[in-house]
Amino acid sequence: MSLKSLIPSLRQMTGALALGLIASQTLAEEVQLDTRYGSVTVDDSAERVITLYEGALDAAVALGVKPVGAITTRQGDSVASYIQPSVEGISIVGTARETNLESVIALQPDLILASSRLSEEQYELLSAVAPTIVPSVNVFQQEGAWKEESKLFAKALGREEEMDKVLDDIAERATGLKDRLDASMPDTGRNASLARWMPQGALLMSNKLFASNVLASLGFEMQTAGIIDENRAHSSPLSLEKLSLIDGDWLFLATLNEDGREAVEAASKSPAFQRLEVVKNDRVVPVDGQLFSSTSGPMAANAILDRLEMVIEQTEQ
Amino acid sequence: MISSLPPYRLIPPPLAAGFLLFIICIASLLLGAGDVTPADALPVLFGGGSDEARFIVLELRMPRTLVALVVGAALGCAGALMQTLSRNPLAEPGLLGISAGSSFAVAVMLMLGASAATLTVYVSQLGALAGCLIVLSAARIQGVGNDPIRLVLAGATLTGLLLSMTSLLLMFDQRSADEIRFWVTGSVAGRDLDDLYHLLPSLAVAIILMLIVIRPLAALSLGERAAQGLGHKPGRIRLITVLVVALLVGAATAMAGPIIFVGLVVPFIARAIAGPDIRRTLWLCLPIGPIILIVADILSRLLVSPAELPLGVLTAIIGAPVLLLVVRGKRMPAL
Numbered sequence: 001m002s003l004k005s006l007i008p009s010l011r012q013m014t015g016a017l018a019l020g021l022i023a024s025q026t027l028a029e030e031v032q033l034d035t036r037y038g039s040v041t042v043d044d045s046a047e048r049v050i051t052l053y054e055g056a057l058d059a060a061v062a063l064g065v066k067p068v069g070a071i072t073t074r075q076g077d078s079v080a081s082y083i084q085p086s087v088e089g090i091s092i093v094g095t096a097r098e099t100n101l102e103s104v105i106a107l108q109p110d111l112i113l114a115s116s117r118l119s120e121e122q123y124e125l126l127s128a129v130a131p132t133i134v135p136s137v138n139v140f141q142q143e144g145a146w147k148e149e150s151k152l153f154a155k156a157l158g159r160e161e162e163m164d165k166v167l168d169d170i171a172e173r174a175t176g177l178k179d180r181l182d183a184s185m186p187d188t189g190r191n192a193s194l195a196r197w198m199p200q201g202a203l204l205m206s207n208k209l210f211a212s213n214v215l216a217s218l219g220f221e222m223q224t225a226g227i228i229d230e231n232r233a234h235s236s237p238l239s240l241e242k243l244s245l246i247d248g249d250w251l252f253l254a255t256l257n258e259d260g261r262e263a264v265e266a267a268s269k270s271p272a273f274q275r276l277e278v279v280k281n282d283r284v285v286p287v288d289g290q291l292f293s294s295t296s297g298p299m300a301a302n303a304i305l306d307r308l309e310m311v312i313e314q315t316e317q
Numbered sequence: 318m319i320s321s322l323p324p325y326r327l328i329p330p331p332l333a334a335g336f337l338l339f340i341i342c343i344a345s346l347l348l349g350a351g352d353v354t355p356a357d358a359l360p361v362l363f364g365g366g367s368d369e370a371r372f373i374v375l376e377l378r379m380p381r382t383l384v385a386l387v388v389g390a391a392l393g394c395a396g397a398l399m400q401t402l403s404r405n406p407l408a409e410p411g412l413l414g415i416s417a418g419s420s421f422a423v424a425v426m427l428m429l430g431a432s433a434a435t436l437t438v439y440v441s442q443l444g445a446l447a448g449c450l451i452v453l454s455a456a457r458i459q460g461v462g463n464d465p466i467r468l469v470l471a472g473a474t475l476t477g478l479l480l481s482m483t484s485l486l487l488m489f490d491q492r493s494a495d496e497i498r499f500w501v502t503g504s505v506a507g508r509d510l511d512d513l514y515h516l517l518p519s520l521a522v523a524i525i526l527m528l529i530v531i532r533p534l535a536a537l538s539l540g541e542r543a544a545q546g547l548g549h550k551p552g553r554i555r556l557i558t559v560l561v562v563a564l565l566v567g568a569a570t571a572m573a574g575p576i577i578f579v580g581l582v583v584p585f586i587a588r589a590i591a592g593p594d595i596r597r598t599l600w601l602c603l604p605i606g607p608i609i610l611i612v613a614d615i616l617s618r619l620l621v622s623p624a625e626l627p628l629g630v631l632t633a634i635i636g637a638p639v640l641l642l643v644v645r646g647k648r649m650p651a652l
Contacts, residue, residue: 198499199498200499200502200625200627201506201507201624201625227623235624236621236623236624237625238623238624239350239506239623239625240506241349241351241353241377242351242622242623269509270507271372271376271377272376272377272507275372
């Protein structure tokens with residue numbers, strides 16, 4: 001109740017703030033955006049941006065905008081390490097599960113970019129602080145949803161054309177890598193699984209995930225083995241007896257920690273893992289769990305392509 | 318329901334329980350989350366079977382069955398000893414902070430970078446011993462025998478404190494968090510038989526001490542004066558018993574994580590069958606402990622295939638109703 005009663009006063013405050021900004025920046029243009037919670041009008045030259053979603057942070061940085069605040073990556077204390085160098089000194093305002101509203105207000109944002117999973121309650125609170133953009137795409141139902149999200153965030157930042165260019169470059173790069181892979185390993189199958197190795201068992205990641213999308217753009221056919229519920233990012237931890245469900249031509253293996261090699265090391269101790277065809281054929285690729293199971297966006301896509309390029313270079317030798 | 322004399326039975330209860338345990342061990346080898354059906358698995362027991370079936374049965378199901386066998390027996394005996402010692406039917410390693418003590422010790426060691434199985438066993442046993450001593454000394458201030466509630470309250474407080482300290486450790490170190498978090502829910506899957514061999518020396522010590530202490534302990538349950546009259550030293554008996562409990566619980570916790578309620582349910586069933594005399598119930602706890610744990614493990618594999626449930630969740634589901642029965646019973650079984 002006390003929070004609700006705060007809203008009008010916040011609105012007035014930010015209204016006054018916005019007025020001040022419009023007065024000082026005559027070049028600003030107003031943009032209409034379709035979001036999950038209706039149409040939102042923003043000033044396209046926002047300077048103090050807060051991203052409450054890893055995909056939004058990624059999109060902003062890809063466009064040369066350095067947000068003032070962001071949330072941590074899953075299981076981390078700060079932003080994902082691939083993007084850390086680009087955003088030195090960024091303020092952390094929460095995690096994917098929980099936003100610290102006080103730190104958001106303290107940063108005086110003029111634009112908030114959020115995840116499509118932001119609840120209406122949270123939206124009400126945040127939009128009283130600054131215009132809040134919540135993508136309406138469902139990540140689990142739409143192929144390449146991350147591109148739509150990136151475009152929406154780009155529009156809110158007034159840099160739509162730059163984003164189109166960035167996304168085209170990524171698609172072109174992926175096609176180039178796919179051709180190289182096809183040339184160097186024409187006879188190897190492309191069945192692939194993306195899995196996370198946890199002490200309680202392997203988690204098979206959804207083929208709708210961002211990283212799976214990027215892998216698919218190189219021709220990998222991402223397996224789900226029919227065990228991942230709709231709208232879920234991964235399966236439950238698999239019984240060792242059912243580990244063959246992650247078998248295939250390729251296995252991309254991560255933990256939540258950055259170091260994929262550690263995951264492979266832990267897995268290798270298990271006799272059930274040793275029996276997998278993909279292990280016998282030596283086609284297990286250790287990957288960074290933050291990058292492959294938590295993030296999304298154009299910068300992350302390029303980082304994933306970097307990793308795959310290393311794999312392709314090895315096969316070419 | 319519980320009489321002081323063992324009722325007359327056609328087959329001696331320990332023999333019947335042993336036979337049931339054998340059947341359940343076989344079932345544990347035949348049933349699982351995987352595609353190897355009981356019909357595929359049966360030939361393996363007679364030395365045949367396909368390569369896949371041999372792997373699943375011998376490399377995956379056999380080790381976890383053996384681990385559950387040892388852990389179940391250790392927890393069952395530890396529960397019986399603890400209940401007799403404290404003369405309290407609610408005294409259970411999981412409730413009294415003994416398991417929590419050993420979890421906390423292991424969490425600290427995992428955080429400091431230890432992962433060798435040998436190290437965790439002794440660390441976990443030391444933690445269990447510390448937990449035992451703290452809770453007994455806290456409860457002894459007013460005398461254990463007169464006030465069973467005090468013991469349980471002290472145990473619950475210690476458990477709560479240690480669990481929150483373990484959670485605090487998890488917050489500081491994400492790297493070992495996954496490992497600890499998994500271990501805290503309890504499981505016998507994916508354990509190496511080598512880990513089990515590391516436990517054997519300390520379990521052997523525990524068994525020898527248990528054989529020494531069981532008769533004096535039975536005397537002690539007649540009262541401190543009676544025990545002294547029979548030539549026993551109550552202080553020494555208590556100390557040895559606590560040591561045995563710590564060795565057993567520490568070993569079980571190192572192997573399978575802090576599994577609660579087994580130490581409560583098993584002696585309860587054993588007393589219902591054989592009466593309150595520790596000399597009879599203890600031998601009955603040996604087969605009943607593994608029976609409960611292996612059944613829980615089989616259920617954990619079958620209920621949510623292709624995933625598995627944490628074992629600690631299932632033992633709690635099985636154990637909680639029994640706990641309620643004990644608490645709501647018209648009178649607590651005399652110990």
